[in-house]
Amino acid sequence: MSDDYQIDIPPSFFAVYTDARQRLAEPIAVVRARYEVCEDLANHLVQHAQVLHHVEVPSEDEILRRIHDGLNSADAGVSGGEARWIVLRLAELLGWPCPPLGEPGAA
Template identity: 70%
Template structure:
């Protein structure tokens, strides 16, 4: 049986699902499905981020932090690592500089 999957998953997304020995922690079918979801989410957030930038929040950095904060909630349906990847991808799609993000563990400890 051939693998007819046509979408190239970038190394940055594979890193979300790779352990210290560079092996996938999930089956490739799950990684593919999660990639498609995260890529769609980043694309979906483009217009919202642009609107915020022109109407309410002048700082690209602040907008990206707010997006990540929203994605870090349980209701978002993405993991913390996926949330960070989505926002980095969003910054790339918008051609914005991506800010450094605090480690998720650090955020949990502050709460």
């Protein structure tokens, strides 16, 4: 069977699903699906963060922390590690420095 998956998943996302022995804790199909969700969400949040920056919240750090807090809540639909990765990716897409977010899963 051929693996025709064309999207390169960055090592930083694999790290979200890698255990202490450097093995994936989930099947590759799950990791791929979650990556696509998280990457799409990070890209979707770019415009929201830019609006907040120009209208409501002048601090880039505060915007990223607020988004992280929202994604790190129990009903957000993403894990703590995914929430952290999404905000790091969002900061990268915006060209903003990312504030310390704490360990994955920490609220």
